[in-house]
Amino acid sequence: MNSVILSPMRFKNFVWPHNPRVYSITFERKMAVHKIPFGRHRLQSLGQTRRVLKGQGEFAGEGAYDTFKKLASVFYEETPGVLVHPVWMTTTAWFAALELRQEPRRDYVAYSFEFWETVEGDGEDGLSVPDGAQGAGAGEDPRSRWHTVAKGDTLWEIARRYRVELGRIVELNPDIRNPSLIYVGQRVRIS
Secondary structure (H helix, E strand, O other): OOOOOOOOEEEEEOOOOOOOOOEEEEEEEEEEEEEEEOOEEEEEEEEEEEEEEEEEEEOOOOOOHHHHHHHHHHHHHOEEEEEEEEOOOEEEEEEEEEEOOOOOEEEEEEEEEEEEEEOOOOOOOOOOOOOOOOOOOEEOOOOEEEOOOOOOHHHHHHHHHHHHOOHHHHHHHOOOOOOOOOOOEEEEEEE
8 A cells, every 4th residue: 555645734934743633624605695575585605704724633752842832832923824734725824723632741742723714915914905906096086986895894785785786886896806805995986
């Protein structure tokens, strides 16, 4: 039987001495349910959200607890970093959780972890607007109306609030390539 040797998992400057034993990857899509007459409903995709990588592992042997402490020091850094996983794609992620799963010993530590993938355009707070997503500024039609996206806004909700067809908002904002993905601070033309 041929066994495949996988490259070690890495995050920022930490390289796992051996890959975690168990991991799972969650892909999530936010959905909205809109009620329509006669007890029916319409589903709307609000877009993909973060992908989450969770796992469990152990550090064993002389210095196991010191290795865990090095991993914990990487967790305390307040910035996202590059996560290289032996099976999953390489991505930029936040180190979202680290848990010590038993009383540590010098030669054995059981732990669990969680990484959240960032999306293109995320800043350190995860809310910044990517280049080109601000909308028009100088030279815009003074008769046009604009909405500045707040946390929790969707194009569907903005259209409802201003009583404008969703298709019309999409038409007026050709810079919005994915109608399910808008950013806090982004300017959306309403009319």
